[in-house]
Each structure stands twice: as C-alpha cells, then as structure tokens.
Amino acid sequence: MAPYARLSGRGCCLPLRNLVSVSLRNLTLTPTSPSRPRGKTIDDDALPNTRVSPAKLFALREQKSLVHSRSSSDLRSVSENAVAETDSELSLPANGSPLKAKGKPNGTPRTPQRPGLARDKRRRSTHEWASATPQRRQERLENVIQERLADVFFSVHVNGVGEPVYISETIERTMNPTFRHVDWSGCGAGVMRLDHFTIRFWVDRTNAGRWILLLELSISLRKLQYLGRGLDQLHHPLPQNAIIFHLTDGIYTIFPSISDYVPPVTAPSARANSARLLPTSSFDALLRLAKLDDSIQDALATRNKLAADLEDLLKANGEALSDRDRVPEAEDRLKTIDYAKKTVEKQLEKARKQQAEKRQALQKRRELMRTDHDRRKEQSVELQQARPELPKMGDERSVRAKAIRNQRRRICEDVQKIWPILPVPGKSLHFTIQDIRLPDADSLDDEPSDKIAAALGQVAHIVLMLAFYLSQPLPYPVNPRSSNSTIEDPLSLLKTNASTTQTYNDEKALRTYPLFSKGVPRFRFEYGVFLLNKDIQILLENTYAVRVLDIRQTLGNLKYLLYVATAGEGELPARKAGGIRGLLRGKVDDTPDLSRTGSDDSSASLLSGTFGHNGKMEGKPKGAVDSLRRTIGSLDGSLKRG
Known part of the structure; x- marks a missing residue:
C-alpha cells in the first residue's frame, strides 16, 4: 500500500500482527486542556474560521516578525552630536506638524528619533536566573527533569478478552520511551487478525509501585497516519504524549496526537502519471493466498493440539517420569553411602591398629612397672640392710667434699703463685x-x-x-x-x-x-x-x-x-709427696706417694714441683720437663674429648 493511501485512510485492512513496536514521545504527566491550545491566550484565535476573516488577514499582513530583545550590552549609546544634529535638522511648528527636513529635495519628512541623552541608560535584566548561582541553576534544571521523568509500560487490550493480550517491559526514569518489539507468539489467529485494539500507558513517578493510568486510546489501524520510514526521518515537532506505532513498512500515528500535521512530500509515482491502469492480483492468486492462510491456521491448530496432547501425556505419566528422575538421585545417594562406608571402615581399621598398639604399650609398661617394683623391693631390702652404715657414709661423703674443696683451694693458690x-x-x-x-x-x-x-x-x-x-x-x-x-x-x-x-x-x-x-x-x-x-x-x-x-x-x-x-x-x-720425681720412670723415691695416680693432688704436686713461687722453671731434669709436657698434652686431649 502506498503511503498516500495509508495517509488518507483508504486501503485494505491492517491486522494487529503488523504492529512491531510502540514509542511514546514528550511524556507529560499533567497534559494541557484540549479546549485551550498550548501557548495561546483565550481570544479570537481559538474560534473557528478566525484566520480567514478579512480583518485577521489584513492584520497578519501588517504584522512584522518578532525578534528577541537585545541585551543591555548590545544597546549602543547615542552620542551628543547625533542628538544636536537631530534637534537642528528637525523642528516642530506651532500646530505640532513636522516641517520639511533640510537638504531634502522632495521635502520628505524625516522619521523622528528618540530624544538622546548624554549617556544611554542600561536596561536592567529581569531574567529570574540572571543572579542565580550555578548550583541553583543546576538544582532547578534537575527538578524540571525529575518532574518529567517516570517509569512507563503499556498494555494492549482487545474486545472479548478480559486480560491484556500483551504487556510491555517497564522502562525506568524516561521521558521518551521506545519499547522492544512486540511478541505476538502467545496470541492466537483470532487476535492477530483484528485491526481494533485499546492501548493503555501506565506511569509511576515516585518509583514506589504506585502505577496510574496516563493514556487510554482506542486505536483502529485503518485510521493511522503515515509519518515516514523511521524516526530519524521525522523532523516535525511532536506534541505532548505523542504515540508512534512502528509497523512493518514505517512509523504511524493517529491524527489527534499531532497538531497541525503536514504530510511529508513524496515524489509522484510513475504509475499515477500513467493513463493506463495496471491489473492487480488475480482471483486465483487471492484464492491461493486464502488457501495458504487456511493451511497455516490448520498447522497452527494442529501444533496447539499436539502441544495439548503432549501436556496431557506428561501429566498422565508424571509419576513414572518422576520415578525415573529419582533413579539417578538414588544411585548417587547409594554411591555416597558406599564411599562413607569405606571411609568408616578405614577409620575403624586404623582405630583397631591404634588400640592394639596401645595395648602392647600398656603391656610393656606393666612389665616395666613390675620389674621396677621388684627392683625397688630389692633396693629397699638393701637399703634396710645398709641403713646402719648410712650415717657413716654421709660423714665420709662430707669429709671427702671438704677435702676436695680444700684441695681446690690449694691448687688455685698454687696457680695464683705460678x-x-x-x-x-x-x-x-x-x-x-x-x-x-x-x-x-x-x-x-x-x-x-x-x-x-x-x-x-x-x-x-x-x-x-x-x-x-x-x-x-x-x-x-x-x-x-x-x-x-x-x-x-x-x-x-x-x-x-x-x-x-x-x-x-x-x-x-x-x-x-x-x-x-x-x-x-x-x-x-x-x-x-x-x-x-x-x-x-x-x-x-x-x-x-x-x-x-x-x-x-x-x-x-x-x-x-x-x-x-x-x-x-x-x-x-699440705702438698703430698711425689711431684716430678714420682713421674720419673725407672726410679723409686724414698718418700712414700700418698696420692693417687692421675688425681688432682698429683697434678698439683707436679705443677708445684715444676714451677717455683716466682713463676720460673726451677732446675729439674730434662725428662721431668718432657713428662710434664706429655701430662699437660694428655690433660688437654682429655678435656677436648670431654
């Protein structure tokens, strides 16, 4: 169908399935009254046939275009010379009529100018935002935008169906929402062939779930007006709450939603210039299309019937299917139980081994305790037998300890002297x-x-x-x-x-x-x-x-x-007898050696016999010195090994 035919409302029926998407432009929650055009006062302009009256046409011809007023910085000051020249060239008679200007050959009067001043007064700006801070301007702009933004969605209703046949997604915080493509897969053929429907737009400004009905329009697809192929080609200003329908061949709207709509200029069709009429589709082609449509509807009905049968079959065999689904779950549970059983058996075997080891350890401890008990009994018997000798042994120990301390004193005294x-x-x-x-x-x-x-x-x-x-x-x-x-x-x-x-x-x-x-x-x-x-x-x-x-x-x-x-x-x-002479091999001293071989006393006697009180080596045989060196070397070696 050509855009002209769609624009005039003539042509074949447009079914609902051709609706692809819907857009809403210039969302306004408080629309103006239709009885009063926006931006106009209540005067003769609102009356019909006002613009065609002779007086109005004459006034429109005489009216000049309005321009923005200049700011105070654009106003030029009038110089005093210009004022004086104006006063000299222009004079007024007694009756107040202007005289002819000097220098004008035809005597055309000059336009009187505004009387000049020495200094032009600047106009004070009366704009309400002129003295506002940038923060205040930003707050006002945000408030204006917030008043226009809202959450929007729409629903499509048809006669004979109580529930909406389609509900769109919700677009949050918007003023010009464009919704996704309409999905008609859930609707039957009876709904898809309709060309009348009702569309409702719901808004929520507070974002608190309080939805209110903004628009409710009863639409006939035959009465839609063609706008163009897409929104990028639309340069006409849109009114408040303008609804745009996206069909398969372009965008459309209803005439009341666009004020003073002017249809786009289209190039004249070659077919319209031709005087010869071209034939349209034949009856056979239309019949084949009708049969094809019936076949499609039969296929859709068969698909729905098969879906219903499958649904009934699934419901009838739902218990068996659920039992079949529970079989893998039971198998997994059985595997989990087997794994837990093996784990518990391993832990039990480990506990048994630990129990056997602890029993063996306890048995060994019992044997050791028994042996220790027997030994303690023997020691107690020996202690009982040796108890009478303990005081004597204690006295002997204290005497020996005192003797050791005294000998160490003597040895340290000798070292201090050496x-x-x-x-x-x-x-x-x-x-x-x-x-x-x-x-x-x-x-x-x-x-x-x-x-x-x-x-x-x-x-x-x-x-x-x-x-x-x-x-x-x-x-x-x-x-x-x-x-x-x-x-x-x-x-x-x-x-x-x-x-x-x-x-x-x-x-x-x-x-x-x-x-x-x-x-x-x-x-x-x-x-x-x-x-x-x-x-x-x-x-x-x-x-x-x-x-x-x-x-x-x-x-x-x-x-x-x-x-x-x-x-x-x-x-x-006193130092015991012996000394270096006791270390000489092959010689026996007449003085009895009362010290033990290798004891501290013999070592001290050796050192005292070798060195004098002045720390110098006294005259002793060379063998004694060598023996002393060997003794000291053996002492050093034993100390290192210890």
Missing part, C-alpha cells in the same frame, strides 16, 4: 700477668701485639687448668700454645665473605679463632678475645654463682675468680 696477676701502680683495674700488661678488650691496641698474644696465651692456659680442676666444662674450648693460642666456637659460625672461605678450607678452621692479632683478620681476633672472656664469666657464674659486671676486664675477672676460689676457712692442706 701465674701472678698484679695490679699496675697508679691505675685502677689495670693488671699484669707474668709482668706483661694486658688491657681490657676495648684497649688492646695500647700494647704491642706480641705482648698481648703472650698475655692471652697465659690466660688461656690458666682458664684451661681451672676448668679441669674445678670440673667445669668450657663452652668454648681453648688451645693454649703460648703466643699462638686459639679458641674454638662450636656453637655458632660467623658469616664470612668468599675470600675468608677460600682461606679456611674446612669448617673446623672457620670455627677456630686466634688469640693473637698478627697475620689474621682483626674481627676474628676480637671475637676470640670475646670468647675467652665468656669462658671466664661462665667459670665464675656456674661454679661460684658470682655475677660478672663487665666481661671486658679479662685479668680483673680472672683474678677475682682465683680470689673466690682460694677463699675459705681453715688452713690449706
């Missing part, structure tokens, strides 16, 4: 050992390195001997070798660089620190001195429970250790 530690006159906390001054750990550079090494070697020797005699193992073993003495750190290992690792091949060499500073890294020497001071601190704290205040005072702490070790009541026991 290695005298004397204070430096005029200097507090400064001492010498064997007439060699050894400062504290922070002032090791005050003395020559060879003297420092010799003094530290003497201190290492004393610490080793005291650890042996006091039965106190050292955490950091020392190797006294005079001025080349070393000390080991088996507990920790200092982090070294690659060059140090290459210098010391094995870990033992890395854990050995020198007590001499010549030819070794400085930090290793200082760490060795620190370890030696820690040994002295451990001897004081673990043996005599004396707290060390400053471990850097090497000779001060060592002298204090010897002072505490030699303190006690009573006289010192």
